Amino acid sequence: MTETDRNRQVVLKRRPEGRLRPEDFELREVDIAAPDDGQVLVRTIWLSLDPYLQLRAQGHERYYPAVDLDAPMLGGAVSRVVESRHPGFKPGDIVEDYTGWQDYALADGATLRKVDPGLAPVSTALSCLGMPGLTAYLALVDLGKPEPGDCLVVGSAAGAVGAVVGQVGKAMGCHVVGIVGSPEKAGYITDELGFDAAIDHRQDNIADALDRLCPNGINVYFENLGGPISECAYERMAHRARVVVCGAITEYSAENPQMRSNLQNILFSEARVSGFNIFSYTDRFEDARRRLAGLYANGQLKMREHVVDGLENAAEALPMLFEGGNFGKLLVRVSDEEGRGSGL
């Protein structure tokens, strides 16, 4: 089959206390399973690491089913078809699905999606043309309702979702300010991605910077942080501002997160604050992906990748998402596109 005839899986051993740590996972080997009718055996190429994994591992949230213990950790992946018992797929096809942290997976042909390798590097199916891109696009357009001239403030702007939000905002005529965590990332979003301005939350006074960069207030705030940045943003909402709550990563592993109340700011600005869940938008994916591909083809949509080699290093890499350690979309290279293990 390939250089190995065993399947390595990284399984979640226990619910995390606070943030997910490498000790919460275990690497094990099992036999490669054979596909049933309708199934497709795939070899993982790229594995996506995303902040929502923290929520899904915790298993106490209300609208996300918990990841099963002792099962391969959840994760979106781009893979190559090894064997197909579904008429829609044949060996060699590049595909994408939530096949998780393992070398090989049995995918359901009904949910598996074919990736066109001619469109863009296939890893983009996990970044700007994949779930982060769809999240950014649909949340911004549907809930943020950007208009030309709006001041759009994006948290985690160098991250996979934030980077797309800002670029789509630019394409829609907004004045886009991104919040990042290093001078390098500030340069990245302004010089490479075309944001109008960056605020480095580790160096700049956020309140002063927002006052300077958004003199008429914030029309659209894309929330994926929580914490002091969020507090400062709510205090600067323009009239009828839209806040898209797409994440709150500073809060995910906190016991009982507190904030300065946002109620009076919502009241006075007549803001509209909306929670976003990508799984409510599945019927819009195809359309949104087509639009993102159009921006990509035009050069209006770009994204760096931060690649970690080897499935065995996924658990060590995950905390980077919460510490600002990654620079670009965080991906694990599990094998190369020819199916060779990444360590080989």
Next chain:
Amino acid sequence: MTETDRNRQVVLKRRPEGRLRPEDFELREVDIAAPDDGQVLVRTIWLSLDPYLQLRAQGHERYYPAVDLDAPMLGGAVSRVVESRHPGFKPGDIVEDYTGWQDYALADGATLRKVDPGLAPVSTALSCLGMPGLTAYLALVDLGKPEPGDCLVVGSAAGAVGAVVGQVGKAMGCHVVGIVGSPEKAGYITDELGFDAAIDHRQDNIADALDRLCPNGINVYFENLGGPISECAYERMAHRARVVVCGAITEYSAENPQMRSNLQNILFSEARVSGFNIFSYTDRFEDARRRLAGLYANGQLKMREHVVDGLENAAEALPMLFEGGNFGKLLVRVSDEEGRGSGL
């Protein structure tokens, strides 16, 4: 003219430190002014005391102009026309406008509204058929988007706005739970106003009570409180819940109010949280007032009044709004409908 030919005014002497107190006001007497062309001289009958006065007196808010110092305090009032230089009004007409804390006022005929004394007691033009009623109706219908079977939770349910919210919610087929501050108010909203249930925030465990009364979560939360009740409500949002932020009275005089972050709850429930400002809805007033009058005529809309006699007692009465001291819509009787001073 009447028993007095002087005009008593209660003026704001200074911006409050924290909550408005009687010492922030001063009673003074001036001559009664004569109306110019287009103006109407009115004799105040009823003066409305409402929580927003705190915000307007503070003078630092972003979307409410501050009340002027050394000018009569702001307030909605029902009055009788004494002298008219506007073709739309004649002496004896009952009218309503923001004519403030004074015995007599010069009203602008262009903004003055005639009240039909045949429809309901004229004081209702300051309660269920006036600004609190319009606020409740428009905020609930436009932003809360109630549907039959929805669980609607209303803060300050025995207050002027909350009482209307709950009754309109009942008329629209909701299961309505009101938050109140005494057993008497609990009995009032359930027995007199038809709410399905009441929670006494001074006696009941709010979290337990909400769990019991809203077993499928809260579909519409009408926010006018902030504080611990709000925190408990956000934690129990049903999927796609709507939160109407109409006020946050527990926060109005606080320095830097903190709360348990609502971001993750908004995210997980895909809630829609919307700030409401009545002044954005002036073009809807006539329609909403007609609908409220219909409910009133049907017996589906009622409201107690808490009457304080005498303009000179308005400043002493105001803090009741923030302490739960009033039972029903808080009104000051400045004169009777024949124009006699209330003390006589």
